[in-house]
Amino acid sequence: MNDLLALAADPSAWFALATLIVMEVVLGIDNLVFIAIVSQKLPEHQRSKARRIGIGLSLILRIALLFTISTIIRLTTPVISVLGQGFSWRDIILIAGGLFLVYKATSEIHQAVDPMEGGEEKIKPPTSFSSAIFQILLLDLVFSLDSIITAVGMTEHLPIMIIAVLTAVGAMLLAADPLANFIHRNPTIVMLALGFLLLIGATLIAEGFGFHFPKGYIYTAMAFSGLVEGLNMFARKRRSPKA
Template sequence: MAHLFTADNLISFVVLVVLEIVLGIDNVIFVSIILNRLPESLRKKGRLIWMFTGIGVRSLLLFALKWLLEQKGKPVFSIGDKGFDLASLVMLGGGIFLIYKTVMEIHHKLEGEEEHTKGKGAQLTLGKAVMQIILIDMVFSFDSIITAGGTAKHIEIMIAAVVIAMIVMFLFSGNIASFIQKHPTIKMLALSFLVMIGFILLVEGWDSERAHDLHLKNYAYFAMAFSFLVELLNMKLRKKTEAPVRLKDSGPEKTDTAQDA
């Protein structure tokens, strides 16, 4: 056990925790938007489930890291001369799922759904929310697991870093979710960011080496950070008397708004 507490291992542990948190930003944004569809009484429970399932999924993938790396380049099936290995299929499926869910969320917030306009409400159930979170968490885990394998040498350090990173993300996810919910323009920026991430996953699934050479995620993160900073300046300079844009929402809040009108 003492061999884990060398200077190199401690440095790799700290670096890995930071990298896991950075790589988990898009995951936190997706989870925050999904959990905001739950009744308020279930959101904390949903975040707890996400934290434990996230730790579980990443830990299992870490134990299977060697096997996963061995599958790289081994096509499950081929279309013409193009072969698709396990990682490619996960990336393609995850990209399609993320784009679909994000576009549906944008539609829901801007256009609304017929049952919402009739006041019935259609909040997401806890079971459906957890299933969606687990599915997308598996996709987002691939980047973090590969990063862990390239940064640390011992599985114990990898798992410890993943656990710490998930706890940090859990502690801040509530504040992020609340902030996104209160500021419609930030929410639309976050949804746009998720569409970009979904597209990048499709590119990575189709040609991972080419996507890696292009550093697509770096451009996406930079664009999102720049847009976020610009919007923060807009929020600071915006007149206090100016009414914010209101996105359509489900549940009691919309009913109360309708009654007030």
């Protein structure tokens, strides 16, 4: 208890907490976009439930990972070498997660662009509830490992990390349904979101191979694309009454 009080009185601890919360919330955008895409494949009455259960289980997963920080840190140690380049378990997990994101986004884009097969519309069966939850947890594991390893470099205090995670996941719970409904109401946003997933997947693969991209560049590009699409939506709404 005394340690917690001393931590609360430390200005550097508050600065680290604020920085971590911002980082977790920003990284949560990737998760929310993926959750919105996956949950839209479910029957309408299951979508909100799947998003809440997926995010809730993600919170449990992240808290559990925080209590295994010493193990997670060791995941950055190279375990295999291919053509003279070492790969750690973290690298392997990032590459696998990136490949999954690229596959998922590519298949969804193909379905959206070319829904016709053999002259008839190709109708895909709805995603099962358990499959949607599994996909959400799988990607959250990849994002969680990356964010926790980054967090360890910013602070060594576990309570700060837990508070940051709780705050970020709370924000995700509040934003999940509005974001998913917004994407569902605007079909062009779906394609933009799938493009974001492709970009994130390619970035994860590059990170796994040792190419590090500043996250600010990536999120700035995503924000700029979102702004342009927002202007397009505004222009279409202004033209529609005249039409």
